Amino acid sequence: MRLYAYPFVAALSLVAAVAYASNCESISDSDARNHCRAVAKKDKGACESIRDSDRRNLCRAEASGNKSHCESISDSDKRNQCRGVAGGKASAGACESISDSDKRNHCRAVAKKDKGPCESIRDSDARNYCRAVAGGNKGPCESIKDSNLRNRCRAEAR
DSSP: OOOOOOOOOOOOOHHHHHHHHHGGGGOOSHHHHHHHHHHHHTOGGGGGGOSSHHHHHHHHHHHHOOGGGGGGOOSHHHHHHHHHHSSSSOOHHHHTTOSSHHHHHHHHHHHHTOSGGGGGOSSHHHHHHHHHHHHTOSGGGGGOOSHHHHHHHHHHOO
16 A cells, blocks of 8 residues: 655754654655655755655645645645645645545544544554554554555654
């Protein structure tokens, strides 16, 4: 299952951001690694090398906290996920337009910072990722079998 993560990024000192970003280095997919780095360091410049334009715009929105980047995303589910969780005030209402129930529940959980909706996610790795990011606790990351997702989880759950 390929996940597009939608984390809220807390304000971090540069030292803490570099520590979180170090978890990104073990991600084998270069686009996922650059997305992770950008979000961990709150540096949208790291998004520019991402090949897929929708993912690049999601990365920009997450790294900068500027939801205007979401409007350039062509896929409506991804656009609504972005609106739901990227930067600023949480907007769980945008999550309701997402057709995939697992992605909708992930979006709801992260937007509300409430792990409850994660429990409805069918895939165990995606469910643990959701629990960690929504709850701000890295513990569930360790139960994720997919090493790329586990490392991204460690970088994003704070």
